Amino acid sequence: MLEKIKAVIFDLDGTLVDSMWLWKTIDMEYLSEKGVAVPEDLDTFQEELEGMGFTETAMFFKERFQIEDSLEEIKDTWLRMSRDKYCNEVSLKPGALEFLKELKQRGISVGISSSNSRELITEVLRAHKIEDYFDCITTCCEVPKSKPAPDVYLKTAKGLHAEPQKCLVFEDVPLGILAGKNAGMKVCAIEDAYSKKQEKQKRELADWYVLDYFEVLEREGQKGACV
Known part of the structure; x- marks a missing residue:
């Protein structure tokens, strides 16, 4: 992956x-x-x-x-x-911290593209003491069009100095997955209780579907994980 x-x-x-x-x-x-x-x-x-x-x-x-x-x-x-x-009251998704540590160890740049407000994004990252893992944060308020348009992902990729085809997006809802795909990026859908009823659509749209970030780490630890 x-x-x-x-x-x-x-x-x-x-x-x-x-x-x-x-x-x-x-x-x-x-x-x-x-x-x-x-x-x-x-x-x-x-x-x-x-x-x-x-x-x-x-x-x-x-x-x-x-x-x-x-x-x-x-x-x-x-x-x-x-x-x-x-x-x-809000917790990190299972395995998120461990995955962020793995990305940092590999020297992979990390960003956020969110529909939320910059203030809340900053506060939740600080609350979980993970703000230092992120190199670029972009909100949909800072681009012309929101998801499923690719704008927010393309702006983050530019901030990370990464070509879209070399970016991997993690998303939990169909419109977000489409935004990543419309940006020309690979997309991994992650399971979430809120979007459980959209699972079939998420699996069809995304390149991968995982239950949590521990599954991503497990896949990366195996040969042929990207198949």
Whole structure:
């Protein structure tokens, strides 16, 4: 899997950290605070948000639910509601730390391409003491188009001084996988409870599918792991 790879780029939520459950809770709490009825099928509603950047999601909420707050006020509220959870309740995906150490040992550059806010990305990396493993962080708010467009992955690859075809992406949802593929990169899908019902689609879109990063390390320790 890592043969001829010069850079590995991770999505954050559901890929590097186990945090997708958090946003379902925050959506419910936020809408309740605003006196807005929570969508009956919250899972389907959240699928509509996949790939959107932090600002784009705020725009979506403002328009769909007629929120009077400004975009900055909406985002600041989400940051307030999520900051403590990200730092104290969100865990790394199994084997993530060990895999980051392996990448560092091999001299492979590492980046993040996420739809989340830069503030939360920075805070969660610091909380887990892994910020030093990352050479470049890009958010969907910093590029013209969000996932499944390739923009965020291409910008991270440029920051890592790596050609797209020599980059390996880790993603947890179909739109993110498509973003990596649209960028001309290899993509490994990682299992996540939030996207379990999308497993068939994820397997079809990605080059590999793994349960966790320990499986990646195990594959890399075996001959013929990239087959």
